[in-house]
Amino acid sequence: DTEVTQTPKHLVMGMTNKKSLKCEQHMGHRAMYWYKQKAKKPPELMFVYSYEKLSINESVPSRFSPECPNSSLLNLHLHALQPEDSALYLCASSQGGGTHQPQHFGDGTRLSIL
């Protein structure tokens, strides 16, 4: 079982809907990440939170809005998404920053935009 929990596992929404993806970890990790993964492509980094502060935004459109309410939780708020936003959204966490820390991933949320 993964130690990073993502909900929901699947989400279908219309372009006018507002929904949120949730991610939770209880490993005491201080860095949390959102990735987007399209079929047969590598995961692409969207956001990084370090010590509950947004440290990296990879020029993600504003229709994606991240939130880190506390050190264990990471949300991704979705509004007015486009069909091309359909993808697998992965959450990950790591013990800290730096290059030697492996990332621990959740199972992902499969998002479909109608």
Add this chain to the structure above:
Amino acid sequence: ILNVEQSPQSLHVQEGDSTNFTCSFPSSNFYALHWYRWETAKSPEALFVMTLNGDEKKKGRISATLNTKEGYSYLYIKGSQPEDSATYLCAQPRSNDYKLSFGAGTTVTVRA
């Protein structure tokens, strides 16, 4: 090499056979090289974080080597089993922060 590249894209191996595949990466400003295993319908799992030229790491029947001067890493699977079927991703931090650049992966299918 400007990006992280993996080859082959996919491979099929008979149960019991050994196999290996490659991750190529920019050798300048090297910090580390990560390997992950991603089984279908599961989450990516960290296998190794490699940092030193000549490093060799092992986890069960899976091992990896690192050549930072020429910019490549090999992952080996010895005596492949059906449970080794997965996509194997390598990733490289491109700076001294949290950002990982992933390769597209090598999908291994072990046939019984």
